[in-house]
Amino acid sequence: MELRLRQFRPRTGPHEHRVVQPGRPLRHTSLRDQAPFGMLMGDHDGLSRLAGLFSFAASSRHTIVHVPLRDGVPPDEGCGELVDLVVAHSEAGLRPSKWPELRRSLGRGTPLTARTDEARTERHARAWLERPYDRGLLRHTTHARTYFLIGDREVFSYAATAFAYAAGWGPRHKGVAKGKSAFMASLQHELEPTRGGGHPSEVLICFKPYPPYAHFKRPGH
Known part of the structure; x- marks a missing residue:
C-alpha cells in the first residue's frame, strides 16, 4: 500500500524526533475515549489507511505516527471524548507527557511517500498470534486529548x-447502506491489562460509511 504522508523533524532540547502524519486528514474516521471502552469508527478509506499506518509504524522503530482525528466530521453515535491517535515503538523514546510540547513544534513538514509490505505485516502478525504466552502488548494511555499506543513490530502488525x-469486510454488512455502524474487530488482547484489575480495556473498531448514504453501495449490489 502506498501512503502519502507528511514528515516532521521537531526537537525537544538536544533530541530530534521523526514524526509523520497522514498527508490528508482521515475526515470520516474518529476515535472516542471512554474507559474501559474506546470506539474507533471509520469508513473504508479511513480504516484502510489506518491499516497502512500501523503497518508503517511496525517497521519504523524510531518514528512517531500521529493521526489527528479530532478535527474530522463528528460521528453521530457513541459517547466519550474525541481524541487523536499516536502510535510509536518503545524505542522512539516518546513520553506522553512531553507530546504537547512536541506537537506544538511540528511546523509545516515535508511530503513523504512510503510503501508498506503487506506480506511482511502478515508474517509478523502471525508470529504474534502464535506466541500467546510471550508476546509484546500495547501500552496505552490518554493524555492531552490523545490516545497513545506504544509497542513493538509484531503487535502493531497484528493491529494492522x-x-x-x-x-475490507465492513462494507459487506447489512444495514451499513442505511447509515448503521458495524462492529468489525477490537483491540483488547493486544492491550496491556488495566492496572488494579477491573474490566479489561478495549478499543472497538467499527465500519460506517459517511452521509449521504445514498452514495454508498454494498459490494455486489
Missing part, C-alpha cells in the same frame, strides 16, 4: 490486520 479486515 484488524483494521484491514474492518475496511
